[in-house]
Amino acid sequence: MSDITKQSLTELVENIKIKKLSSTDITKAFIERSEKSKELNAYITDDFTSALDKAKKFDQKPNLDLKLPGIPIAVKDLFCTKNIKTTAGSKILNNFVPTYESTVTENIWNEGAILLGKLNCDEFAMGSSNETSFFGNVQNPINKDLVPGGSSGGSASAVAGQLTPITIGTDTGGSIRQPASFTGTVGLKPTYGSCSRYGIVAFASSLDQAGPMAQNVKDCALLQEVISSYDTKDSTSIDFKRNKYSKELTNNIKGKKIGIPKEYRVDGMSKEIEDLWQKGIQYVKDCGAETIDISLPHTSYALPTYYIVAPAEASSNLARYDGVKYGFRAKGENLIDMYEKTRSEGFGAEVQRRIMIGTYVLSSGYYDAYYLKAQKVRKLIKNDFDEVYKKVDAILTPSTPSSAFKIGEKTNDPVSMYLNDIFTVPVNLAGLPGISIPAGHDSKGYPLGLQIIGKAFDEQNILNIAYAMEEKINFKNKITDWWIK
């Protein structure tokens, strides 16, 4: 059994297609391992019983033409799943059972996959360490004391710990790429508009994107192919020609021009990250690509811009949680008192902080100074990328300024927590695709990631570069199964 969970998604699909494994074999293996892995706290809700039923049903009449035939998959608990509790990691949605399915998960089930359960995340995806979840923090399979990153921390932990062959997360400022980097896995944030936002609990609507998190680039490409679709239910979904990402995947990146932005060499960045970046530059050169020094002059303004735009959108999106139509309700003396107590008891500290920031920057007298200013700087940041993409095909940077940090290390200092997303946030602000791949280890043996940023809708190109680099890097995750007794 145990070797089933070690297989990549691509291997599992192949083994189902040649009938070497059944959906039941695979589903059982992942359920067993998930049950032995409770200490990781990766799941909020499991759906194991019904997953097994679905697997048996699949095996009775297997449709092997599907892309994910009978493959069990656990997903971030930010995706609405019909008739399965969806909490967004929050007390305020602790008892919420959606009456509809998100488009992205629907796409996965339509290709034959089976829901294993819902994975832990930072509350409303607000966090970089999975410590803001109402359902407790998640452990990093790399080491007991480490955070898995966030907000898709449960997803990253579940893929690295082999509790699910693959998963989907969401990324508003780095929530797929940063935890991927912290756990030695691959995470792709697609172009804004590539994956439908319908049925995803909203955080910051102009930044949110769903994307795959996987053990390797090929698996990531396959899931991206399945989840990306034009959807009339999301008015920002974009109708463009989508590639068959996994079929068209190639490690031939000869002649590609890859930009190295000098502004990403930030103050206080460790030598280990710098060395990793240099190694990455060497790898792409070894693959026949050319590197070009570039400048993205407004990079250092990205995080301050993000901490206006994202909370502003969040304060508006989260206004719906009022204790009336669904979710948690606190007792109040009158209607207003009920609203105020519901939101005070139902939201955690980080979410309240961000609602407050957002409310403030949008409030009368402050809108021009903050929100409008931020939208102008956001334009400058986007212009920086537009300019460099006249010269290069993609950009190579580190994914994070450090490896995974210790649980509790940054919880008391919001700004130091926010600095984690320094390399990932500009990508969201400009609506571009970005992928993090594991590229090495630091001196403590913790994984480090490199990020490849692409032009809008050019997922195929960054997947190809990642695929070529992956072969050269030959990364092996050091996981000892310490949590399994």
Added chain:
Amino acid sequence: MSIDLKTIKHISKLSRISVDERKAEKLASDLNSIFDFIEKLNELKTDKVKPLTSIAETTLKLRSDEVKSKNIREQIIKNSPQDNEDYFVVPKVIE
């Protein structure tokens, strides 16, 4: 700039989140450190920059106005903290 307790109380009212004194003090200190960090944007002159209004420069598509999900009243009401027949129930608004 500095966000004082009075401002915190005002924002808390606008956000419909009740805060007691202790929480207000913690929020003031957190928000001040976050806004110190945000102030960096003032280094940039942006008078002539047009604000970004949409990340994807596409126009919204029209669709016909059709009812697609019917008879889901019961399902929706099922998630409410308190209901009566087909109505959501809230604390009394008019005395």
